[in-house]
Amino acid sequence: MDTLLRKYFDHLRTEKNASPHTLLNYAHDINRFGAFIAKRTRGPGAPPWRAADRSLIRLSLGELNTLKLAKSSIARALSALRSFYRFMVREGALATNPFTGVATPRREKTLPKFLDVNAMRRLVEAASGTDLRSLRDRAILESLSSTGIRVSELTGLNLEHVDLLGEMVRVRGKGNKERLAPLGRHAVEALNRYLVARGINPVRARGTAAVVVFINKNGGRLSAHAVRDIVNKYVEKAALNQHVSPHALRHSFATHLLDAGADLRSVQELLGHSSLSTTQVYTHVTAQRMKEVYEKAHPRA
Numbered sequence: 001m002d003t004l005l006r007k008y009f010d011h012l013r014t015e016k017n018a019s020p021h022t023l024l025n026y027a028h029d030i031n032r033f034g035a036f037i038a039k040r041t042r043g044p045g046a047p048p049w050r051a052a053d054r055s056l057i058r059l060s061l062g063e064l065n066t067l068k069l070a071k072s073s074i075a076r077a078l079s080a081l082r083s084f085y086r087f088m089v090r091e092g093a094l095a096t097n098p099f100t101g102v103a104t105p106r107r108e109k110t111l112p113k114f115l116d117v118n119a120m121r122r123l124v125e126a127a128s129g130t131d132l133r134s135l136r137d138r139a140i141l142e143s144l145s146s147t148g149i150r151v152s153e154l155t156g157l158n159l160e161h162v163d164l165l166g167e168m169v170r171v172r173g174k175g176n177k178e179r180l181a182p183l184g185r186h187a188v189e190a191l192n193r194y195l196v197a198r199g200i201n202p203v204r205a206r207g208t209a210a211v212v213v214f215i216n217k218n219g220g221r222l223s224a225h226a227v228r229d230i231v232n233k234y235v236e237k238a239a240l241n242q243h244v245s246p247h248a249l250r251h252s253f254a255t256h257l258l259d260a261g262a263d264l265r266s267v268q269e270l271l272g273h274s275s276l277s278t279t280q281v282y283t284h285v286t287a288q289r290m291k292e293v294y295e296k297a298h299p300r301a
Contacts, residue, residue: 017176112251146187148253159211
């Protein structure tokens, strides 16, 4: 089974272009299910995958519910297991996929959290120091708010991906797909100040592959966890009194564009969404805001 698992994850990497984040989550979901059915069948140490049936699947879903996992997390686990068992059938290790026909729980319809324009400005301007760390943090906040890129895309940037003269960054998103994201004037200025403070001439060094853009105190690539800590630090400093994740800056980017009249297709391209339906959630956000404004301002609302 170890060989089959390795083949499956090789399949995800090479044929499906799965991101490291997806691979990590799928491995967690599959191992958790394996441990669950091992306890109820042949015990630990023996590959229990063949023992999976509808009754065990229902029990495992019940356990996930008792853990109070979000429906989105349960849906992801089902997707991972359905895919893994489909692969085992394809490889001839199993005759049928026991997850075929297992219904995915309906996800809660929650609107994405975002910052309004004033709150975003306060957050970014909270990083106002002139030391290297403050310049880096300002460049991070400006880049996230200006481009709407994911944290994994931000931390993966090398100097070869950044064109300050052309005011663009090239990012590699989900499914290993590349896209261009425009950089706003403030982001260009913040990146330029940060790179110069590191002793890098952004124009001369343009195209340099080996140089990581956002580094930690040891000179290594900044992690996604570190970016979350940076955002939390300036949320507190700006006294925003709300929870703000780095992903909320991406939601804010999309909402601000639609509020200003951008069309949905353009926002889809900028966010790197493969499906327009994924982007359409932001139309509900802007519609809700419009309704709130109407109810507050219209005399006969």
